[in-house]
Amino acid sequence: MKLVALAFLGAATALFLATTLWQSAGAPGWVGYVKAAAEAGMVGALADWFAVTALFRRPLGLPIPHTAIIPTKKDVLGDSLGEFVGANFLSEGVVRERLRRIGVSARLGAWLREPDNAERVTSELATVVRGAVTVLRDEDVQAVVEQAVVSRVMAVPWGPPLGKLLERVFADGSHHKLVDVMCDRGYDWVKENYDQVMSVVSNRAPSWSPKFFDSLVADKVYGEVLSFAWAVKTDVNHPMRLALDKFLGEFAADLQHDPKVMARAEEVKHQVLEHPEVKTVIGSAWSSAKKMLLDAAEDPSSELRTRVRAGLTTLGDRLATDEATRTKADTWVEGAAAYLVLNYRDEITTLITDTVQRWDAEETSRKIELQVGRDLQFIRINGTVVGALAGLLIYTIAQLIA
Numbered sequence: 001m002k003l004v005a006l007a008f009l010g011a012a013t014a015l016f017l018a019t020t021l022w023q024s025a026g027a028p029g030w031v032g033y034v035k036a037a038a039e040a041g042m043v044g045a046l047a048d049w050f051a052v053t054a055l056f057r058r059p060l061g062l063p064i065p066h067t068a069i070i071p072t073k074k075d076v077l078g079d080s081l082g083e084f085v086g087a088n089f090l091s092e093g094v095v096r097e098r099l100r101r102i103g104v105s106a107r108l109g110a111w112l113r114e115p116d117n118a119e120r121v122t123s124e125l126a127t128v129v130r131g132a133v134t135v136l137r138d139e140d141v142q143a144v145v146e147q148a149v150v151s152r153v154m155a156v157p158w159g160p161p162l163g164k165l166l167e168r169v170f171a172d173g174s175h176h177k178l179v180d181v182m183c184d185r186g187y188d189w190v191k192e193n194y195d196q197v198m199s200v201v202s203n204r205a206p207s208w209s210p211k212f213f214d215s216l217v218a219d220k221v222y223g224e225v226l227s228f229a230w231a232v233k234t235d236v237n238h239p240m241r242l243a244l245d246k247f248l249g250e251f252a253a254d255l256q257h258d259p260k261v262m263a264r265a266e267e268v269k270h271q272v273l274e275h276p277e278v279k280t281v282i283g284s285a286w287s288s289a290k291k292m293l294l295d296a297a298e299d300p301s302s303e304l305r306t307r308v309r310a311g312l313t314t315l316g317d318r319l320a321t322d323e324a325t326r327t328k329a330d331t332w333v334e335g336a337a338a339y340l341v342l343n344y345r346d347e348i349t350t351l352i353t354d355t356v357q358r359w360d361a362e363e364t365s366r367k368i369e370l371q372v373g374r375d376l377q378f379i380r381i382n383g384t385v386v387g388a389l390a391g392l393l394i395y396t397i398a399q400l401i402a
Helices: 002-024 030-056 074-088 092-102 104-112 115-135 138-155 159-172 176-192 194-204 211-234 239-257 259-273 276-298 303-321 323-358 361-401
Strands: none
Touching: 002 030, 002 361, 030 361, 074 323, 074 361, 092 104, 092 323, 104 115, 104 303, 104 323, 115 276, 115 303, 159 239, 159 259, 176 194, 176 211, 176 239, 194 211, 211 239, 239 259, 276 303, 303 323
16 A cells, blocks of 8 residues: 555656656646646645654654654553543443443343253353362362351350250250150160169169069069150150250250350360361361262253253243343343442553553554554545645636736
């Protein structure tokens, strides 16, 4: 394009020289019109060549003021570009209006309701999960999980919440089934351990007591214990059961109000949480969760991916058909975008200005010239043509006046 523009200048110059020589040899009058047009075309071509060249470099290498504008004003242009983008593209009103016109939720809903698209999103999410889980170091995650769980549990007293829970359980009578099981097991144990009961009673007898007498006493004791266990097992209103209910109710109240019982509960809490086996269980929770996540992410037919895929399809249907859901989603998207623009607009525009500042001045000028230089050469061509026409018009008016 530079050669084309130069050819126009060369043609105007050649025409000017030819008409000048012709006039000196006695040319007809119309040659003057051609000479004036060629002369003005030369001036226009040279003026526009200077203007275009001055954008990127100093014409003929001369230190003319206000030339080589892009290399010398690169940083200023970058700042101006950043301000322009921030004011005209990253304003809250522009962003909200653009998002409202696009209809993000409607488009997203129509896209997500397609099974293939929902599967695609699910696959991408599975890839993200696999990548995140793989990158995380097991020991780091285990330390965080252990610290988070232990610190949170340590910070909360066990007594009052446990007491409230037990109080509700006892008030509903839900513990009676557990008591039934304990009574059944107690009766069964006594029934099946006759020798042990006899041995305990016999060993407690005085040394001077006759053996047959000890056996009679032990047998009597065993019979009473067995009768007592049977009565407790079969009678839901047995005094033993009532005493147990009373004890449990008082224990639930003490956990909430008795400082000694509450302090004892805290001691038990610390003993439990500081036990090595408990720490091992907490630490291994991440390993189990990691394996489950990786297996679920790898298997397209897993319950996790099936539920995610179904959830995405359902979300797409709601966004596409439910106006209230669509309006709520659009409002949320607009609010989020407006928040980002209002709070991070300067950081976004700084990306432009900092990037421009890091560019080499000469290289920047060269890149811009390669991108827009072709169009700029048309300025030189138009300058030659427009200049020639203007010169012809001026010369014609001068001839008419004369």
